[in-house]
Each structure stands twice: as C-alpha cells, then as structure tokens.
Amino acid sequence: MSHQPHIASAFDRDLEAVQALIMKMGGLVEAAILDCARALETRDEELARQVVAGDKVIDALEAQVNDETARLIALRSPTATDLRTALTVMKIAGSLERMGDYAKNIAKRSTVLSQSAPIGGTAGTARRMAKLVEQMLKDALDAYIRRDVALAADVRQRDKDVDQIYNTLFRVLLTHMLEDPRAITNSMHLHFIAKNLERMGDHSTSIAEQVIYLVTGELPDEARPKGDSTAFVTSAKD
Amino acid sequence: MNDMRIVERTVDSHQTKITARGVQVYYGEKHALKDVDVDILDKTVTAFIGPSGCGKSTFLRCLNRMNDTVAIARVQGDIRLDGDDIYDKRVDPVQLRAKVGMVFQKPNPFPKSIYDNVAYGPRIHGLTANKAELDAIVETSLRKAALWNEVKDRLAESGTGLSGGQQQRLCIARAIATSPEVLLMDEPCSALDPIATAQVEELIDELRSQFSVVIVTHSMQQAARVSQRTAFFHLGNLVEYGETGQIFTNPKDPRTESYITGRIG
Numbered sequence: 001m002s003h004q005p006h007i008a009s010a011f012d013r014d015l016e017a018v019q020a021l022i023m024k025m026g027g028l029v030e031a032a033i034l035d036c037a038r039a040l041e042t043r044d045e046e047l048a049r050q051v052v053a054g055d056k057v058i059d060a061l062e063a064q065v066n067d068e069t070a071r072l073i074a075l076r077s078p079t080a081t082d083l084r085t086a087l088t089v090m091k092i093a094g095s096l097e098r099m100g101d102y103a104k105n106i107a108k109r110s111t112v113l114s115q116s117a118p119i120g121g122t123a124g125t126a127r128r129m130a131k132l133v134e135q136m137l138k139d140a141l142d143a144y145i146r147r148d149v150a151l152a153a154d155v156r157q158r159d160k161d162v163d164q165i166y167n168t169l170f171r172v173l174l175t176h177m178l179e180d181p182r183a184i185t186n187s188m189h190l191h192f193i194a195k196n197l198e199r200m201g202d203h204s205t206s207i208a209e210q211v212i213y214l215v216t217g218e219l220p221d222e223a224r225p226k227g228d229s230t231a232f233v234t235s236a237k238d
Numbered sequence: 239m240n241d242m243r244i245v246e247r248t249v250d251s252h253q254t255k256i257t258a259r260g261v262q263v264y265y266g267e268k269h270a271l272k273d274v275d276v277d278i279l280d281k282t283v284t285a286f287i288g289p290s291g292c293g294k295s296t297f298l299r300c301l302n303r304m305n306d307t308v309a310i311a312r313v314q315g316d317i318r319l320d321g322d323d324i325y326d327k328r329v330d331p332v333q334l335r336a337k338v339g340m341v342f343q344k345p346n347p348f349p350k351s352i353y354d355n356v357a358y359g360p361r362i363h364g365l366t367a368n369k370a371e372l373d374a375i376v377e378t379s380l381r382k383a384a385l386w387n388e389v390k391d392r393l394a395e396s397g398t399g400l401s402g403g404q405q406q407r408l409c410i411a412r413a414i415a416t417s418p419e420v421l422l423m424d425e426p427c428s429a430l431d432p433i434a435t436a437q438v439e440e441l442i443d444e445l446r447s448q449f450s451v452v453i454v455t456h457s458m459q460q461a462a463r464v465s466q467r468t469a470f471f472h473l474g475n476l477v478e479y480g481e482t483g484q485i486f487t488n489p490k491d492p493r494t495e496s497y498i499t500g501r502i503g
Contacts, residue, residue: 004501217488
C-alpha cells in the first residue's frame, strides 16, 4: 500500500479490503490454471470437474470487487493513487474473471479429450504453456502488491514466450489434422485449449500494464513484443 | 493525459490574463508566500487549494491589492494584469478592484435594497448616464447571477432578507455589475447548503465564458468540479499547478498527492 496512511483510517481499510479480494481471486485463478492443465495431461476427470465448479467462486469474487469498488468511489471520492487503485482493481478483477472462464473451458474440453487417444505430446506442451502463464500471473500479482514496475515490465516481455508455444502448437495440430482427419475433433479441442492459454497470457500482460498505470499514472506506450503470427497463416506449408 | 479530458474540462483559452512572478508576502516577520510564479488564463476557472495557512487566500488577495488594507502586510514581486503592473504607483486600487472583483466567504450584502446592492458599484464608478442604463445593468447582473427570477418583484426589499444562497448570488451580481475582467472568490460556498452550492458552481461555470475566475476553496471536490486549472499551495509555496484532471488523477508532487488523497501531508 501507499507510503502514508489516510487521516480517515476506514478509507485505508476499504482500499486494503478490496485489494485483498483481488489477491484471493488471483490465488484461485492460479490454481485453476495449473489444475486444468494437469487434468488435461493426466486425464483426471475429477480434477477437471473441480475446476469447472470452482469458477463460480471466482465469478462471485469479481462481483464482490465491483460492488466494493462502486461503494468506495461513491463514499470516499478517491483521487490520484487511490482513484487509480479503484480503477485498477476493477480492471484486474475483470481480467481474472476471464482467465477463470478460460480455465473452466479447458477443464471441460479435457473431459472430452480423456475419452480418446492423445494427440502426440500436445497435452504436455499445453501444460508447459499453462505453467508459463501461471508464473506470469503470479508475478503480475506480486508486482501489484509490491507496486513493482520493473517486475510488471518483465511480465509484459514474457508474453511472447507464450505466443511462441501457441504458434508451435498451432502448426503441430494443423499437421495432425492434415495427416489424419479422425484427429480433427480432438485437435480442434486442443487448439481451443492452446488459444485459451494464449489469451490468459494476454490477460496477465494486461494486469501487469495496470500495475504500471497504478504506479506511474500512465499506461506503457512502447510496443510490447508479440509472438502470435498464426493470424497470418494461409496454409500448412506456411 | 490530454486524451483523458472530456470536453467541459478542456481549457479553451490559452491567453494569459494575470502573470505573477516572484511574489513574496510577509505579514510582519512571517514569510507567508514564497516566490510564487503563476500564469492565470483568461476565460478559465483556476482553483487554489491547500491546507489552512498555506498562502492561497494571501495570494488571491494580492491579485486585487486587498493586502494593501492589511497594515503589516508587505508584497514583493511582479503581478501583471494584461501586462500592466497592478502595483504600479499610478494604479488606483479602487479602479483595479472594479476590474478585479471579489466575492467573499460569507455573503455580505450591504444593508440596502437588492437593487441598491447591485447598483452600488456602477454608481460609485460612474458607469451609467441615467436610471434606464442603471436598471439595465442591475437586471443583467442579476440574470447572470441566476437570481433575477427570484427577486425581480422585490428589488426594493433589503438584500439581507434573502436566504444565504440568494445573498451569495446577490454578492456575485454586485461583483459582476462593474463588468470586471477577473472575479476572485474566496471560499464562496463554505457558508452555503449543497443546493445553493450547486447553483453557485453552475454560475461559476457560466461566468467563465466572460471572465477569468479564480476560486479559493477548502473543498477539493469543488475545485475538481468547477475548475479547469488547479494550483496547490503548501506552507507558502506553490507546489504544483496544472490541468485539474491531471492534478486529481496523477499529481506529480508527493505533497500534492498526500493532500488530495487525504493523507497526512
């Protein structure tokens, strides 16, 4: 939290309470990312069901963050850093909620995929990607708590690694589909899983950018490295 | 930060009305204002904020030489209105105050009729040639002060019989009757209820199309609502001066941040 306490100590308690909710949400989303990827690779349907069920808690926390922040804005009229705290917690809660949805979606697809033979080592690659994303999210949230702009900038840079794995999976899955049309259904599911993980990386980046805005008052303007080139793919030979 | 501004917040004039350079004020031994440099823009509401005793009212009072009336006050530095030094020996403070009007914290109508309160300035400055002209000035001033409809049928009644909010708008009408170029307001709403405050704030926003308005306020929310530029004073120093949206979302000086967020500064 900021250097000095407010004269009205209840204001500090309100701000801390809403940030504690973000951290609670963040912890649940981190676990959901790791769990859905583990459920996919180890074909653990029970774990997948837990991830799906757990998303309700994340959604409820987002609603609570929004309510508390609306209340804080109405009652305390925050300015400067306090205002930016209020704005960033809402945006971060939105990002975390989306990430929770993606994890839930991956868990659902993993229960379908566990019914048939795996597509090469793709589930393992997806799990590796999930670990990268989870580490990005963890660091983005640590940067938030510590108001650490350098760490946030580092998270931003790391998104390209996630994008690169996504590119690789995209090509591998395309090859599987071309070689064996019976693999198309599962390959499509795996592609959506990879895409979901890639989007989670984007949301972690966006949380890191909120940290930079919170501390400096400005969003970073220099272009962030992007590694996702699949939007330009025209054929398997590409 | 520029793209964050909404239309109403935009400062549309960049013409400087008042230039202050190296302004120092001493009350006896006390150094109340230390080396203040400010450019106040025309057709803009400028808010001065800061804790009690920070020098904001002192500086406001320099702008129409109200500090001349304080025996122990000593003002140094250069203050220019449209390029002319207002502390020049040839400047008549009374004439200056017709150009730089002032509204005070407590409504202070003269114990005279509503009409005479507004007509007072134009009369002493000899601004009108006949009764019809004076009537016209009184009506326009009361209209500009958003009071005309409430008092037009009782202009002969005493100004002190109005409600607090009406009295303050009467004082604003009185201040604008001499067609000033700058309107100084020292805590104009601190004695008013929220509705009367909202009416005065709405009025300030309308007056901006004609004058440069400088307002001292303890209410930071009021500064945020009515001004386009905000200056933060602390311990006699001008700490930060900038676009109001920037001051309230992303102040550059930690002292400004501490003050506007309600932390111990």
